Amino acid sequence: MKKLLLVEDDTIFANTLTRRLTKHGFDCVHVTTNSEALLACHRHQPSHILLDMKLATETTLGIIKPIRQSMSSSRIILLTGFASIATAVDAIKLGADDYLTKPLDTQTLLAALNESNVSAINTQRDVDDETLSAEQVQWQHIHQVLKANNGNISATARQLSMHRRTLQRKLQKKPQ
Secondary structure, three states, X not given: OEXXXXXOOOHHHHHHHHHHHHHOOEEEEEEOOHHHHHHHHHHHOOOEEEEEOEOOOOEOHHHHHHHHHHOOOOEEEEEEOOOOHHHHHHHHHHOOOXXXXXXXOHHHHHHHHOXXXXXXXXXXXXXXXXXXXXXXXXXXXXXXXXXHOOOOHHHHHHHOOOOHHHHHHHHHOOOO
């Protein structure tokens, strides 16, 4: 069973995630502060770590680097309801493996946890699930390329053959 540490101050959201991820083979431990997170890392040795970026009185950006140093093989994913290019770049530079925005569906989260290609997961959904729009596919592709370039906007823009400002505008818009 895979061990998952969830650092989340919203208890209802944390309980929902815990139930969902337990069904998919994760043994979940939930904490609500940075200090509890650092202790839980040493006690439980999680293979996966989900960090809510903004806790009640603190941000988890500051613990990404120490967690990465002590848990080098763990998969670290930052969850946020306040997405921005700057924080995405900071999180990746500090050592996060992925950066996801809330709300998110279980399949997207599982894809990130299992280091899978999100687009591949979306194509394997049941036929009754909604199909992605062209804008959603483009947005996901841009984020995958951004991740591959370690958050470097200029390198991503060059790889996608688009102007840097155009890329920044596209990253600010979440397709419906």
